[in-house]
Amino acid sequence: MVPHLITALTGPINELEQRILDSMPAIERWFRLEWMEHTPPFYTSVDIRNAGFKLAPVDTNLYPGGWNNLTPDMLPLAVQAAMAAIEKICPEAKNLLVIPENHTRNTFYLSNVVQLKRIFHMAGLNVRIGSISPDIKEPTVIDLPGGEQVTLEPVIRSKRRLGLKDFDPCTILLNNDLSAGAPGILEELHEQYLLPPLHAGWSVRRKSNHFQSYEDICKRFGKLLGIDPWLINPMFNKCGDVNFAEDQGLECLRSNVDALLTKIKRKYKEYGIHEKPFVVVKADNGTYGMGIMTVRDVKDLDGLNRKTKNKMSVIKDGQTVNDVIIQEGVLTNERVNDSVAEPVVxxxxxxxxxxxxxxxxxxxxxxxxxxxGASFVPLAFEHSTHLPQPGMKPGASAPNRFYMYGVVARLAMLAGSYELEATDPDAEVYT
Structure with a gap:
């Protein structure tokens, strides 16, 4: 089953799928050469939208949750990838400490932590879960849906290392996006690998930096395939010094929304698209789907009600929103069981x-x-081959559709790699 595309404009996306399938050797070689020069983020998830006329990532997460949504059929791939990742970083690794988010009572999130523990256990590591939450003062067992349990233990910081009682890990896996900043307990660790690095957290990361890297990559990739990069790239602008609660900086927001809507209209006209353009305004350092609003007309910004202003003012961990990214809105024309759907890779x-x-x-x-209110359906390829099937009609084959998603997701992951290199505080700067 391939989710149904509800749009008359499947032509451009089928053409893109065909072009990607025909170029598979060149694409894989291109990625191979990129990974010789750049280090991929340790793990990544990418939200993708398929409009039928363009296919683009709209968010890239470097501390992905939701691993519990992967089916058992997908686990062997994750275990093999985990082995490869750990071998590169710390081949002699024996103990792995996972540090989750602090919201300890969210059982759905904790099921994701258990899945991560399972993946790395099957990759040959002793795995324990250490919490940096001040609420966890002793080993705490939490019951999860489906009968599983998770044990959270308080982390112990010695002078130069982080661990648990009677557990000294060589590698620490963060599944905490550090929205409130990097706590001191994670800084200046000695001979321990912290994955991802602290500068991947939202206290440093900016979506606008990520999508600038992605845009640059798309231009080169578009040249390789002979396609308009816009077909896989959401255009964007950004605004700083915005304060929704005090109505400050909204003029910058209006002018940038207006400029971006005009650019999108021009592209829609070029491709004969009759949809109404829209933009999505997001906190530049936002996460968890917070601090997001859809704008279809610049006039929408004239009468923002208190509820919208409050929603846009503060995001996860009480962080105030001052910088926003204005991103080209990408429709999702995919349906699963009559519900609007988007793939997450x-x-x-x-x-x-x-x-x-x-x-x-x-x-x-x-x-x-x-x-x-969101729910999750495993990608429809779990019982079929993961490899693309040349010769199949575009849009008809789950592996082919998924291969196309995988290519776009890997481009976003590569952008994450560029982004981390640019913000690495330990990188040598050559002048």
């Missing part, structure tokens, strides 16, 4: 290991689906 090291569809029965094609 999961990667570890440089490998695609699986994914799922995020579906939302109460959201429209131009709205954010990462919201309460």
């Amino acid at each position: 999961y990667m570890m090291d440089r490998y695609v290991v699986g994914g799922f569809y995020r579906i939302h029965a109460d959201r429209g094609v131009d709205e954010n689906l990462n919201a309460p």
Whole structure:
């Protein structure tokens, strides 16, 4: 089953799928050469939207949750990728400490932590879960849906290392996006690998930096394939010094929204697209689907109500929003069981290991689906080969559709790699 594309404009996307399949050797060689020069993020998930006329990533997460949405059939790929990733970083690794988010009572999130523990256990590591939450003062067992349990233990910081009682890990895997900043307990560790690095956290990361890197990569990739990079790239602008609560900086927002809507209209006209353009305004350092609004007309910004202003003012961990990215809105014209859907692709090291569809029965094609009420359906290829099937009609084959998603997701992951290199505080700067 391939999710149904509800759009008359499947032509451009089928053409793109065909071009990607025909160029597979060149694409794989291109990625191979890139990974010789750049280190992939340790693990990544990418939210993708398929409009039928363009296919683009709209968010890239360097601390992905949701691993529990991967089916058992996908686990062997994740385990192999985990082995490859660990071998590169610390071949003699024996103990792995996973540090999760601090919201300890979210059992759905903790099921994701258990899945990560399972993956790395099967990759040959002793895995324990250490919490940096001040609420965890002793080993705490939490019951999870489906009968599983998770034990959270308080981390212990010695002078130069981090561990648990009677557990000294060589590698520490963060599944905490550090929205509130990097706590001192994680800094200046000695001979321990912290993955991903602290500068991958949202206290440093900016979506605008990520999508600038992605845009640059798309231009080169578009040249390789002979396609318009716009077909896989969401255009964007950004604004700093915005304060929704105080109505400050909204003039910058209006002018940038207006300019971007004009650029999108021009592209739609070029491709004969009759949809209404829209943009998505997001916190530049936002996560968890917070601090997001859809704008279809610049006039929408004139009468923002208090509820919208409050929603846009503060994001996860009480962080105030001052910088926003204005991103070209990409419709999602995919449906699963009559609900609007978008694929989320999961990667570890440089490998695609699986994914799922995020579906939302109460959201429209131009709205954010990462919201309460979302549900998850495994990507439809779990019983078929993971390899593309040349010769199949575009749009008809799950592996071919998924291969196309995997290519776009890997481009976003590569952008994450460029982004981390640019913000690495330990990188040598040559002048």
